[in-house]
Amino acid sequence: MTEISQLLGFETPSGFNRWFTEHFGMTARNWRKRSRSQIDGS
Numbered sequence: 001m002t003e004i005s006q007l008l009g010f011e012t013p014s015g016f017n018r019w020f021t022e023h024f025g026m027t028a029r030n031w032r033k034r035s036r037s038q039i040d041g042s
Contacts, residue, residue: 001013001017004016016028
């Protein structure tokens, strides 16, 4: 997450997480879990 945060211009992963949660209504971790379960058909 740190690398992604830096690549997107955030100084800290927590800043990215706050932004992500505000825009997507869930944390990046929860989004990833949800996306994986949809791909796997779970």
